[in-house]
Amino acid sequence: xxxxxxxxxxxxxxxxxxxxxxxxxxxxxxxxxxxxxxxxxxxxxxxxxxxxxxxxxxxxxxxxxxxxxxxxxxxxxxxxxxxxxxxxxxxxxxxxxxxxxxxxxxxxxxxxxxxxxxxxxxxxxxxxxxxxxxxxxxxxxxxxxxxxxxxxxxxxxxxxxxxxxxxxxxxxxxxxxxxxxxxxxxxxxxxxxxxxxxxxxxxxxxxxxxxxxxxxxxxxxxxxxxxxxxxxxxxxxxxxxxxxxxxxxxxxxxxxxxxxxxxx
Amino acid sequence: xxxxxxxxxxxxxxxxxxxxxxxxxxxxxxxxxxxxxxxxxxxxxxxxxxxxxxxxxxxxxxxxxxxxxxxxxxxxxxxxxxxxxxxxxxxxxxxxxxxxxxxxxxxxxxxxxxxxxxxxxxxxxxxxxxxxxxxxxxxxxxxxxxxxxxxxxxxxxxxxxxxxxxxxxxxxxxxxxxxxxxxxxxxxxxxxxxxxxxxxxxxxxxxxxxxxxxxxxxxxxxxxxxxxxxxxxxxxxxxxxxxxxxxxxxxxxxxxxxxxxxxxxxxxxxxxxxxxxxxxxxxxxxxxxxxxxx
Numbered sequence: 001x002x003x004x005x006x007x008x009x010x011x012x013x014x015x016x017x018x019x020x021x022x023x024x025x026x027x028x029x030x031x032x033x034x035x036x037x038x039x040x041x042x043x044x045x046x047x048x049x050x051x052x053x054x055x056x057x058x059x060x061x062x063x064x065x066x067x068x069x070x071x072x073x074x075x076x077x078x079x080x081x082x083x084x085x086x087x088x089x090x091x092x093x094x095x096x097x098x099x100x101x102x103x104x105x106x107x108x109x110x111x112x113x114x115x116x117x118x119x120x121x122x123x124x125x126x127x128x129x130x131x132x133x134x135x136x137x138x139x140x141x142x143x144x145x146x147x148x149x150x151x152x153x154x155x156x157x158x159x160x161x162x163x164x165x166x167x168x169x170x171x172x173x174x175x176x177x178x179x180x181x182x183x184x185x186x187x188x189x190x191x192x193x194x195x196x197x198x199x200x201x202x203x204x205x206x207x208x209x210x211x212x213x214x215x216x217x218x219x220x221x222x223x224x225x226x227x228x229x230x231x232x233x234x235x236x237x238x239x240x241x242x243x244x245x246x247x248x249x250x251x252x253x254x255x256x257x258x259x260x261x262x263x264x
Numbered sequence: 265x266x267x268x269x270x271x272x273x274x275x276x277x278x279x280x281x282x283x284x285x286x287x288x289x290x291x292x293x294x295x296x297x298x299x300x301x302x303x304x305x306x307x308x309x310x311x312x313x314x315x316x317x318x319x320x321x322x323x324x325x326x327x328x329x330x331x332x333x334x335x336x337x338x339x340x341x342x343x344x345x346x347x348x349x350x351x352x353x354x355x356x357x358x359x360x361x362x363x364x365x366x367x368x369x370x371x372x373x374x375x376x377x378x379x380x381x382x383x384x385x386x387x388x389x390x391x392x393x394x395x396x397x398x399x400x401x402x403x404x405x406x407x408x409x410x411x412x413x414x415x416x417x418x419x420x421x422x423x424x425x426x427x428x429x430x431x432x433x434x435x436x437x438x439x440x441x442x443x444x445x446x447x448x449x450x451x452x453x454x455x456x457x458x459x460x461x462x463x464x465x466x467x468x469x470x471x472x473x474x475x476x477x478x479x480x481x482x483x484x485x486x487x488x489x490x491x492x493x494x495x496x497x498x499x500x501x502x503x504x505x506x507x508x509x510x511x512x513x514x515x516x517x518x519x520x521x522x523x524x525x526x527x528x529x530x531x532x533x534x535x536x537x538x539x540x541x542x543x544x545x546x547x548x549x550x551x552x553x554x555x556x557x558x
Contacts, residue, residue, distance in 0.1 A: 258318065
């Protein structure tokens with residue numbers, strides 16, 4: 001428990017900053033939606049004239065753009081992008097930070113097993129993500145309720161929660177990369193390049209209209225248009241996500257338990 | 265009883281050598297020195313004992329338990345001070361020490377205060393505001409705050425001023441008196457000479473000697489420094505038992521191991537203006553070992 005608390009204390013500021021900036025982004029759009037008011041139909045017509053490619057890659061769905069859920073799903077793809085970077089940072093940092101700052105010696109000569117250390121750090125990262133999502137969801141949903149009033153709360157909620165799931169995937173990926181790599185000098189460059197890589201891959205997939213690409217980019221696991229239409233998730237993608245998370249975490253444990261810890 | 269038993273410990277980093285076939289024991293209550301030049305394998309051995317790295321072959325036990333399998337259990341009674349200390353920069357010293365103490369299931373706050381006072385350490389400062397020497401002090405307090413039965417030190421004195429070194433050594437001797445066993449690795453031979461009762465010498469990953477300090481210094485070697493009236497040729501000292509022979513003009517110095525009477529007789533044949541016979545430092549003895557093995 002002491003490690004979990006120590007880690008969370010270290011993440012405190014970053015959790016608040018990330019959660020608030022993502023909230024700000026979303027709330028800004030809700031204001032925009034409110035401001036557009038009845039002009040939304042004109043806006044719809046304007047968007048309709050845009051090429052399909054752009055609409056697809058920016059997650060714009062004309063049918064639903066006049067509803068808050070539809071309008072929100074446009075900005076939400078950027079919120080998820082931020083969330084993914086935050087999660088990947090967290091995942092990569094929990095192991096590599098100790099290596100980079102050479103504090104691994106301190107921690108690992110204490111009377112705790114490596115398994116315990118890893119579990120504590122995962123719990124801390126998981127809690128950090130939960131807190132981020134609670135802040136984001138709480139503020140965004142209340143802003144939406146206060147400003148707009150009538151909209152499909154369930155769908156709005158379902159869309160927002162997918163961020164947590166995408167974050168878990170990237171966190172697991174980050175942990176796996178950080179235990180496999182030697183010393184990572186800059187966490188942010190690793191996580192940015194990975195996250196943007198997947199984001200571009202996902203956009204490229206929808207560009208080309210290639211359905212199979214969706215399986216390779218967590219950003220496309222949750223199609224907001226599908227959620228709005230069916231008020232449900234696509235099971236196959238959820239399963240793939242869960243399988244990946246479990247595999248990555250299990251693999252990380254295996255590598256970490258056998259790893260030599262070097263300082264120099 | 266042996267606190268540490270190392271049996272044929274071997275570690276390769278890929279293809280490059282760490283240590284090869286290292287074996288030695290450290291008995292309960294002794295201060296054991298572990299000596300060798302940089303890169304000889306001292307840290308590799310110590311890091312294996314602490315289960316930070318895993319051996320390629322061989323094994324080691326601490327308190328009779330396998331040091332890899334029972335690492336967390338063993339760590340309860342082990343205090344470790346690395347040569348370079350690194351801590352969470354943004355923490356205050358006292359918070360770091362409390363965090364360290366939280367891993368041991370006992371109240372360490374009193375001991376933290378005592379140690380900080382002895383080492384003259386400001387507990388309220390942030391870690392990243394500390395100088396190298398002060399960080400080292402944090403390391404010392406951190407390594408001793410749970411009153412460990414085994415203290416492992418990896419080149420501990422770098423960065424400490426002579427006064428602090430003295431305080432630190434006194435602290436170690438006190439812990440030793442209370443029953444703690446100490447393993448001290450170093451390349452500074454004088455500090456090993458001052459503290460340790462036995463020593464293992466490691467070179468190129470192999471233990472080349474295991475001896476009692478007293479045997480090394482008292483019984484075996486004498487250091488001779490002689491000034492002659494006239495210059496003397498090197499051949500004059502072609503005699504068994506002479507090492508590190510240096511002749512500069514009419515000044516001669518060497519280490520001698522053997523029957524002292526023979527040497528005195530030999531010297532009585534030449535005109536001497538000044539003579540000094542003393543205990544050699546470990547440094548001088550070991551330089552000879554290192555050179556021979558190289």
